Amino acid sequence: MSIIQTKDLFKDYEVNKIVVNALRGVTIDFTQGEFTAIVGPSGSGKSTLLHLIGCLDKPTKGDVVVDGDSIANLSKNELAYLRREKIGFIFQAYNLIPVLTALENVSFPLTLLGHSPKKVRDLSYFALKEVGLEGMENRRPKELSGGQQQRIAIARALIKKPKLILADEPTANLDSKIGAEILELMLKLNQEEKTTFVFSTHDKMVMDYARRLIFIRDGKITEEQRK
Amino acid sequence: MKEKVKIDYFGLSLRNLGRHKVKTIITLIAVAVGVLAYVWMDAWLLGMNIDSKRNLINYETGSSKIYAKAYFNKKDELPMYESFTNYQDIIKKLNDNGFNASPNFVFGGSLLSPKQEVPFLFIGLDPELEKKTLSYYKFVKEGTFVEKGQFKILIGERGAENLGVKVGDSVRLSTVIDKKDENGKIKHINQLIELIVGGIVNSPNPKTNGNIGYLPLDILQDEMGLLLEGHIIQICIRKADVSESALPNNTESVLKVKQILGDTLRPELTIVDWATDAKDYIAASNGDNVSNRVMLIFLFIIVFMGIANTMLMAVIERTKEIGMLRSMGLLDHSVIILFLFEAGLIGFIGSLIGNIASIPLNYFMVTYGIDYSEMAKQMNGNFGYRITAIFRSAWNFHTMIASVIICTIVSAAMAFLPALKAVKMSVVETLRFE
Numbered sequence: 115m116s117i118i119q120t121k122d123l124f125k126d127y128e129v130n131k132i133v134v135n136a137l138r139g140v141t142i143d144f145t146q147g148e149f150t151a152i153v154g155p156s157g158s159g160k161s162t163l164l165h166l167i168g169c170l171d172k173p174t175k176g177d178v179v180v181d182g183d184s185i186a187n188l189s190k191n192e193l194a195y196l197r198r199e200k201i202g203f204i205f206q207a208y209n210l211i212p213v214l215t216a217l218e219n220v221s222f223p224l225t226l227l228g229h230s231p232k233k234v235r236d237l238s239y240f241a242l243k244e245v246g247l248e249g250m251e252n253r254r255p256k257e258l259s260g261g262q263q264q265r266i267a268i269a270r271a272l273i274k275k276p277k278l279i280l281a282d283e284p285t286a287n288l289d290s291k292i293g294a295e296i297l298e299l300m301l302k303l304n305q306e307e308k309t310t311f312v313f314s315t316h317d318k319m320v321m322d323y324a325r326r327l328i329f330i331r332d333g334k335i336t337e338e339q340r341k
Numbered sequence: 342m343k344e345k346v347k348i349d350y351f352g353l354s355l356r357n358l359g360r361h362k363v364k365t366i367i368t369l370i371a372v373a374v375g376v377l378a379y380v381w382m383d384a385w386l387l388g389m390n391i392d393s394k395r396n397l398i399n400y401e402t403g404s405s406k407i408y409a410k411a412y413f414n415k416k417d418e419l420p421m422y423e424s425f426t427n428y429q430d431i432i433k434k435l436n437d438n439g440f441n442a443s444p445n446f447v448f449g450g451s452l453l454s455p456k457q458e459v460p461f462l463f464i465g466l467d468p469e470l471e472k473k474t475l476s477y478y479k480f481v482k483e484g485t486f487v488e489k490g491q492f493k494i495l496i497g498e499r500g501a502e503n504l505g506v507k508v509g510d511s512v513r514l515s516t517v518i519d520k521k522d523e524n525g526k527i528k529h530i531n532q533l534i535e536l537i538v539g540g541i542v543n544s545p546n547p548k549t550n551g552n553i554g555y556l557p558l559d560i561l562q563d564e565m566g567l568l569l570e571g572h573i574i575q576i577c578i579r580k581a582d583v584s585e586s587a588l589p590n591n592t593e594s595v596l597k598v599k600q601i602l603g604d605t606l607r608p609e610l611t612i613v614d615w616a617t618d619a620k621d622y623i624a625a626s627n628g629d630n631v632s633n634r635v636m637l638i639f640l641f642i643i644v645f646m647g648i649a650n651t652m653l654m655a656v657i658e659r660t661k662e663i664g665m666l667r668s669m670g671l672l673d674h675s676v677i678i679l680f681l682f683e684a685g686l687i688g689f690i691g692s693l694i695g696n697i698a699s700i701p702l703n704y705f706m707v708t709y710g711i712d713y714s715e716m717a718k719q720m721n722g723n724f725g726y727r728i729t730a731i732f733r734s735a736w737n738f739h740t741m742i743a744s745v746i747i748c749t750i751v752s753a754a755m756a757f758l759p760a761l762k763a764v765k766m767s768v769v770e771t772l773r774f775e
């Protein structure tokens with residue numbers, strides 16, 4: 115079943131009167147339970163594509179369809195509500211909130227969904243346990259290693275059981291051993307929870323984990339592989 | 342769509358304030374010091390204000406006064422020809438209804454000692470009635486209060502210094518008697534009266550201590566005095582059983598006195614309350630308040646600019662975090678509220694600390710005050726306020742509460758533009774921000 119489709123997606127950025135065509139006609143379809151890597155060199159448009167799929171931004175041309183609904187006519191706030199419910203994000207720089215503890219960071223998306231404090235607490239403990247951070251609940255991000263911080267970010271993306279988790283170069287800041295552990299974790303969650311993952315990378319080792327590979331260059335899809 | 346989720350803005354703001362503890366503490370101290378200075382000054386001004394009003398009423402005006410209408414309209418010129426007579430029934434009626442009243446004849450002129458001639462204001466009075474109505478007689482430093490039938494004058498301490506005279510010295514009063522003849526024309530008659538200094542007064546109302554002389558009304562009636570023939574300028578009124586430390590209330594209002602007097606208050610007469618009578622002085626003292634306050638408001642502007650700057654730095658520092666919060670679905674207005682809360686909290690905590698710090702200070706100022714008598718002498722009593730000796734503050738709880746509310750709101754408002762900046766960038770841009 116298709117969760118998200120992009121239809122002939124174009125995205126232009128204008129900086130100092132110079133127009134950059136970051137995406138030039140991208141059409142893809144993601145189905146439930148996929149574990150997909152978007153692969154391409156730096157500047158090829160991976161982040162831009164993930165941002166559009168994640169409803170963080172609107173395309174210059176073309177459309178994104180989430181659960182069968184076009185986002186073209188949604189307002190800023192409506193997009194925010196959509197992200198709140200359906201999409202989880204993992205970033206290269208972890209992007210944790212430094213003043214919150216591990217547990218509070220993980221809780222935040224659930225709080226936004228208006229769950230009861232007790233439910234939020236229980237689910238957050240469980241999510242941290244799932245990513246192997248049991249006992250670290252009250253640590254602040256800066257008291258943890260990069261790998262541990264990315265695990266918190268994964269738990270945070272996962273906790274609301276979103277349709278889709280988008281991970282923009284999730285291992286780029288980690289050494290290859292820790293990076294592999296992070297991918298093992300994502301793969302495990304993909305298999306156990308049937309969570310759909312789409313991640314970007316330009317790392318050969320990371321590509322090996324993917325079940326589906328989409329190659330992108332200069333804002334266009336050049337090749338697709340399924341394993 | 343309306344946000345239906347409860348976000349813990351308070352907790353988040355508190356955490357965010359903990360990011361740069363030193364900076365937060367410095368900002369809090371700045372707010373606290375500003376508020377402390379303001380509350381302290383306000384209590385001081387209120388204290389002086391109340392005290393000076395008390396001194397005005399108890400030692401100078403009473404709670405209200407009766408004048409001839411024609412006199413009141415140009416009373417700054419001391420038009421002694423606009424006097425009135427047949428006032429005894431007014432005084433009796435007031436006395437019968439629990440009020441004290443004292444008839445005065447007020448006139449200008451000068452007092453001469455062998456060394457000096459000094460312009461003076463003179464008040465002719467009936468000692469018994471005056472003592473019941475006003476209480477500067479309690480502050481006669483040397484000699485005695487005015488006595489009936491005696492050619493003696495009670496003068497203000499500073500006036501005595503200016504003239505270089507002591508109790509028992511001879512002085513000469515020089516004035517011009519202005520009298521209306523049958524045709525309404527004003528006649529001028531020069532008059533000299535030989536007097537002995539009978540006493541020196543120094544009350545907490547500087548006017549009683551200056552170039553002023555009090556003398557018995559009865560010696561002014563014939564050609565030895567001012568040819569008054571029963572005329573007076575004013576009647577000072579005060580309720581008999583009131584406390585001197587309280588300002589007049591409704592029970593001695595002009596309205597009340599008018600009710601009591603009824604027709605006895607003839608149409609050519611008017612009654613005014615103390616505040617109307619001394620309105621120039623009250624306006625002057627309010628003016629002082631404003632300029633002091635304006636100074637402190639500048640201090641606050643600096644403090645609030647500091648808060649705005651701190652919030653701007655915070656927004657820039659947290660650009661990426663804000664991007665993350667927004668990508669998780671936090672609405673833009675929640676981001677704004679978060680920053681408003683944070684700044685508001687600085688204002689709230691800072692002003693609370695300032696107020697708490699003001700309590701012991703003002704407790705001292707209200708209970709003990711500061712003795713200014715020496716300084717007042719050196720400054721020749723020119724404070725603009727009718728107050729000497731001891732300054733005491735007064736609690737002003739309105740100001741204390743208002744300072745917390747206003748500081749909180751204004752601080753929060755200071756974060757508005759920075760917070761707007763936080764959500765003006767698109768989410769994608771904030772995520773890319775380095």
Ligand SMILES: Nc1ncnc2c1ncn2[C@@H]1O[C@H](COP(=O)(O)OP(=O)(O)O)[C@@H](O)[C@H]1O
Pocket residue numbers: 127128129134135136154155156157158159160161162163769770773
């Ligand atoms: N917000 C932006 N403003 C201007 N140019 C941008 C912006 N985002 C991306 N780009 C440009 O679009 C192109 C694609 O960028 P990006 O999607 O970040 O590539 P990748 O993630 O594959 O490195 C690049 O040339 C980049 O400079």
Ligand SMILES: [Mg+2]
Pocket residue numbers: 160161162282
């Ligand atoms: Mg990128």
